[in-house]
Amino acid sequence: xxxxxxxxxxxxxxxxxxxxxxxxxxxxxxxxxxxxxxxxxxxxxxxxxxxxxxxxxxxxxxxxxxxxxxxxxxxxxxxxxxxxxxxxxxxxxxxxxxxxxxxxxxxxxx
Amino acid sequence: xxxxxxxxxxxxxxxxxxxxxxxxxxxxxxxxxxxxxxxxxxxxxxxxxxxxxxxxxxxxxxxxxxxxxxxxxxxxxxxxxxxxxxxxxxxxxxxxxxxxxxxxxxxxxxxxxxxxxxxxxxxxxx
Numbered sequence: 001x002x003x004x005x006x007x008x009x010x011x012x013x014x015x016x017x018x019x020x021x022x023x024x025x026x027x028x029x030x031x032x033x034x035x036x037x038x039x040x041x042x043x044x045x046x047x048x049x050x051x052x053x054x055x056x057x058x059x060x061x062x063x064x065x066x067x068x069x070x071x072x073x074x075x076x077x078x079x080x081x082x083x084x085x086x087x088x089x090x091x092x093x094x095x096x097x098x099x100x101x102x103x104x105x106x107x108x109x110x
Numbered sequence: 111x112x113x114x115x116x117x118x119x120x121x122x123x124x125x126x127x128x129x130x131x132x133x134x135x136x137x138x139x140x141x142x143x144x145x146x147x148x149x150x151x152x153x154x155x156x157x158x159x160x161x162x163x164x165x166x167x168x169x170x171x172x173x174x175x176x177x178x179x180x181x182x183x184x185x186x187x188x189x190x191x192x193x194x195x196x197x198x199x200x201x202x203x204x205x206x207x208x209x210x211x212x213x214x215x216x217x218x219x220x221x222x223x224x225x226x227x228x229x230x231x232x233x234x235x236x
Contacts, residue, residue, distance in 0.1 A: 001173050003156060034213065036222035038157070045229055046149075046157065051212050051222030089157050093220055097170050099147070099159040 004029060004090055004102035011108040017078040020105045022090030023071060028100055030071035034093035037066055037075045041086045049088075050075060077107070085109045112136035114146075114207050114227035121233050122197050128232060132190040132207030139165055139185050145210045145218035146190045148181065150203040151229075158203075162210065163190055164218040197234045204229040 213221035
């Protein structure tokens with residue numbers, strides 16, 4: 001099972017919006033609405049930000065939103081803040097009854 | 111409050127078997143649609159999903175590591191154990207366990223990993 005493809009880095013200025021893409025295949029991202037997104041600060045455990053493509057767990061800011069089109073899922077961060085600087089990973093259910101992570105995206109707040 | 115904590119050796123030799131324990135509180139693996147996954151992250155690299163066990167004792171494994179991995183649970187002790195055989199330096203990583211209980215559907219593998227342990231670092235070296 002190959003890792004989902006994410007851009008290595010995305011940057012934006014405070015207050016701007018950025019979007020991170022996550023590209024898979026019809027056997028994972030495209031085939032199911034079971035994509036989740038995780039935020040990871042250096043030296044810390046990942047944190048669930050989005051599940052089921054577009055749902056936010058309680059306590060996650062509404063500045064984070066998720067969507068999907070075809071084989072590509074996306075995470076959008078609006079009103080970018082310094083605290084959003086972190087690595088982000090997508091994760092999808094697969095037709096092999098496994099889960100697969102993306103390659104990871106480093107978000108930099110300029 | 112839900113918490114998970116990984117424990118195990120910090121250093122293992124090549125060809126040895128790694129055994130890691132995830133001790134958790136605040137939920138029970140005897141509850142339907144509750145499960146625990148293991149995930150690892152080599153230094154400076156991406157996360158990699160390894161395995162999952164659910165309340166029915168069904169087990170799912172990474173396709174690439176399936177022959178080397180075993181996951182099991184002790185519901186009475188609130189523990190999940192992961193073993194990885196034939197360790198190699200490329201298995202050097204931080205290993206995390208996480209609860210999977212956030213999502214729709216009736217299959218744990220559909221869910222998000224909503225609570226994570228702090229991780230335990232394992233180095234493979236002779």
